[in-house]
Amino acid sequence: MDYRRSYLRDLFAAAPGAEVEAYGWVKTRRDSKNVSFVQLNDGSCFNDLQVVVPEGAIDESTLKRITTGACVRFTGTLVESPGGKQAVELQAKGVEVFGEADPATYPLQKKGATMEFLREIAHLRPRGNTFGAVFRVRAQAAFAIHEFFHRRGFHYIHPPIITASDAEGAGAMFHVTTHDPYAGKPADPAADFFGKPAFLTVSGQLEAETLALALTNVYSFGPTFRAENSNSARHLAEFWMVEPEQAFCSLEGNMNLAEEFLKEVIGAVLDRCAGDLEFFNQRIEPELLSTLSHVVNSPFERLTYTEAIKLLEASGEAFEFPVFWGADLQSEHERWLTEKKVGRPVILTDYPKEIKAFYMRQNEDGKTVRAMDVLAPRIGEIIGGSQREERLDHLEARITEMGLPMEAYWWYLDLRRFGSAPHAGFGLGFERLLMYVTGMKNIRDVIPYHRTPGSAEF
């Protein structure tokens, strides 16, 4: 056995008449008087291979071990299929059973399981249609992201996952310690592993900026952690984030990059995962394919926050939360804009400085900052970014205004002391992108093992 062999993906493209092997897991077996049919899948592509077992080809006691969930290798001849649902099938001559699966206790059925139940058997769900497709799309999307940046000369960087800075301000953080938190002794950071409090990163942005102001165009793509007690279909405590950062880049350049990025990655998945997306379109989200091709082929709407507020005020909608200049936009407002008003992704820019982070570049009006959020129908905010404040005095003033600890930012401020440059970047939630591309409704179902409050199984 060797990875250099045929996979089901290859068999579907092979010429009938070939003698082949087929490795995989059994989806179902159907028996007739003289013949048995086995649906086999190895995860190499969406389609199952139909294996035909003529009477006598395999002895009955072995055939009985080939049940749903079993792992097997068939040998036989690839032939054109007389059945309507597949071009080729395997005429079996022999089989080896690697692992049986007791049909009475194997929890995956071919019919009618809810997403909630499948989440409880997350170690087995990749064997089903839906999650096989999810994780193939996840892999292709991740690869397409690296390709996108690589082709444009961006350098892939690796900001630390453990950080001693608790001042990033992007959300509640997980502590990292070698001390027993349940021992009841008083906390003593100086005696801990790093000699001070340490945390899991909530964003690599500040570190990415330091590399952008040397390598010009960089991006990171890795796990990110937020200890927020959020219980929603759009939040995880551990998720993957893509964070490009560009020197010599304005907010407009940042928006252009974000739009090109989404279009190219979605386009790549449309190209390379056609079978998987077809399934999502049929069974998960009926409008998926038309929506995605529309997104790839039409420009994103770009609005300033101020324009968006005016549109919302003129909408005539009875919103639960009031709309006024200075208010943070609520989900209902974002949804109206992107789903009802525009019907495709919207980029909102130039938010009031009071509702955005300290590092965003201040506009000349003294009221707004060069922030941008990309909002997508169905899932809301998929990207958040900004042009960064590159002027030392402006940045220091904002840190003081917001009551943040100036000392903690000494190295971040050094970037503005020594060779500062206009620069911009954004953060993209990888799982949110996957929700958008697959039509899956819960973010817990686009990652193999979700981490959420009260949930760290597997």
Next chain:
RNA sequence: UGCCGCAUAGCUCAGUCGGUAGAGCAGCUGACUGUUAAUCAGCGGGUCCUAGGUUCGAGUCCUAGUGCGGCAGCCA
């Protein structure tokens, strides 16, 4: 974390007015000339989430807890 809803067979669910447990699918046994969510017949399968309470009697009503979901918030 707040509001709302749900929890019954392996899965998906029904269970009327409070009177002692049901279906479909899955599984098992058999039938069937190539099936493809195969079909047909038969069989087995229950801590009705947990703990209290009301009642002659609770799957059903009440209280608390737990889990899950929806919406909201936090954001990516």
